[in-house]
Amino acid sequence: MTDTQKPVTDITTDYDIFAPDFVKNPYPGYTEIRESQCPIAHTERYEGSWLPTRYDDVVAIAQEYETFTSRQILVMPPAAGRSEGPYAAVGAPPITSDPPDHHWHRRLILPVFAPQAVAQYEPGTRDLCNALIDEFIDKGVADAASDYAQHIPVRVISKMLGVPLTMEDEFTDWVRGALENITDAERRIKSFRSIVEYFIGEVQSRAANPREDDFITQLMNTEVEGKKVPIEYVLGVCNLMLVAGIDTTWSAIGSCLWHMAQHPEHRKQLRENPDLWPTAVEELLRVYAPVTMARIVDHDIEFQGCPMKAGDRVLMAFPAANRDPRQFENPDEVILDRQNNRHVAFGSGIHRCAGSNLARLELRVALQTWLERIPEFELIDPSSVTWAGGQVHGPRKCMVKF
Amino acid sequence: MNMKVLLDYDSCHGHQMCAIAAPDVFGSDEIGNAKVLITGEIPVELHTKVRRAESNCPERAITIIE
Ligand code: HEM
Numbered sequence A: 001m002t003d004t005q006k007p008v009t010d011i012t013t014d015y016d017i018f019a020p021d022f023v024k025n026p027y028p029g030y031t032e033i034r035e036s037q038c039p040i041a042h043t044e045r046y047e048g049s050w051l052p053t054r055y056d057d058v059v060a061i062a063q064e065y066e067t068f069t070s071r072q073i074l075v076m077p078p079a080a081g082r083s084e085g086p087y088a089a090v091g092a093p094p095i096t097s098d099p100p101d102h103h104w105h106r107r108l109i110l111p112v113f114a115p116q117a118v119a120q121y122e123p124g125t126r127d128l129c130n131a132l133i134d135e136f137i138d139k140g141v142a143d144a145a146s147d148y149a150q151h152i153p154v155r156v157i158s159k160m161l162g163v164p165l166t167m168e169d170e171f172t173d174w175v176r177g178a179l180e181n182i183t184d185a186e187r188r189i190k191s192f193r194s195i196v197e198y199f200i201g202e203v204q205s206r207a208a209n210p211r212e213d214d215f216i217t218q219l220m221n222t223e224v225e226g227k228k229v230p231i232e233y234v235l236g237v238c239n240l241m242l243v244a245g246i247d248t249t250w251s252a253i254g255s256c257l258w259h260m261a262q263h264p265e266h267r268k269q270l271r272e273n274p275d276l277w278p279t280a281v282e283e284l285l286r287v288y289a290p291v292t293m294a295r296i297v298d299h300d301i302e303f304q305g306c307p308m309k310a311g312d313r314v315l316m317a318f319p320a321a322n323r324d325p326r327q328f329e330n331p332d333e334v335i336l337d338r339q340n341n342r343h344v345a346f347g348s349g350i351h352r353c354a355g356s357n358l359a360r361l362e363l364r365v366a367l368q369t370w371l372e373r374i375p376e377f378e379l380i381d382p383s384s385v386t387w388a389g390g391q392v393h394g395p396r397k398c399m400v401k402f
Numbered sequence B: 001m002n003m004k005v006l007l008d009y010d011s012c013h014g015h016q017m018c019a020i021a022a023p024d025v026f027g028s029d030e031i032g033n034a035k036v037l038i039t040g041e042i043p044v045e046l047h048t049k050v051r052r053a054e055s056n057c058p059e060r061a062i063t064i065i066e
């Protein structure tokens, strides 16, 4: 924790992604770095990392998977003890996999996330959003983050995995432990172990009493080259579904509602032009991209003049890339009908988000349902909104009235 | 004006931005990567949408031939 206590002197040589101001609003910092002499910043904090902020650099790094590996993908080094014990071999495939294994790790899960496959979750997601709104609509106030956004992706994923919805609070707590409070090493390890232990139980119960075709059962029965996939892969994918699918999507929904609360003109625009929704969702994802991922440098290399060493951590700031004026006109402005939008909120290259079609569906349905039921609303006190940041950026308390 | 589209399937990573921009021309295969629905001449009324699909693909996997 001491790393966050020293004030930042020069952001290009000493950035701190967990500094309170940066967690709340990282964009001025990204701009300062991007427009400086060092658009790839460096810090010694948290055992050191590089921070590219220009679109072309971030995309180039994402494409160069042989130099920039996914051995570790969190913005902090692993907690001590992570590589010990019976679960050490459980990663989060395909996100933590490198080629050649990455190919089959990814290929096996892609069909369940294709647009035509995720469409079946739309009616259920809409019902779920309506049920959440029913709980608070008569009160005239709600926390758009913790009464609404937070509950949507976790329930959709639980349904997809075929595990009981009653696990919601535990899942939420574990995911936050793994991604948000990552300066707390003990909580990280505990969260990871809880996730793995939980899914060991789910796998064992399916092995003893085979179930209908749920996702976990399908994974357990998958064969690669005539052999059942290893148990570490099944557990890893379940781990991934939680850590990649929950905090990310809930953060995006929360940021979009925070935006809508302050922009009546955008609410009106969407009400009057419902055809705009698909483009609007992409634009909101561009501006409020929630996710930053890391890479580990494979061998010493000079990249854009930066002397990167084998083992160095590079943070791929997709949120910074998405606001690079070299790539996007008026990058800080939300233009719901933006025509040219090669945004990388979902990453780029071989690790590009496999769940993006599900994420888009959840984001669109959550916003549409809210705006239908609560067309007019505003922040109660902008300064009381609290944020998570670092790996995943989004509001955690966001009180609105209507 | 004649227009055709070419998809570099090896660089496509399934962002589906093409299908959002031009759903009549780009769809999805069983793993969520792009599938070109009109392999011959693209009707003139879809040209603008196809240009948008090209300019929204983060992997630059779409080429327009005119
Ligand atoms: C708005 C919500 C989301 C955002 C912004 C997002 C963002 C990302 C990003 C940036 C990556 C690239 C990681 C890298 O380059 O290392 C990624 C990978 C991934 N995401 Fe998402 N994600 C979201 C929602 C989801 C959901 C709902 C799921 C599934 C349940 C999901 C599953 C995955 C998977 C499986 C990968 C790994 C793909 C691979 O390594 O081949 N994501 N996501």
Ligand code: SF4
Residues within 6 Å of the ligand: B007, B011, B012, B013, B014, B015, B016, B017, B018, B019, B026, B032, B033, B034, B056, B057, B058, B059, B060, B061, B062
């Ligand atoms: S936008 Fe590009 S990468 Fe994405 S599916 Fe279409 S062609 Fe493939």
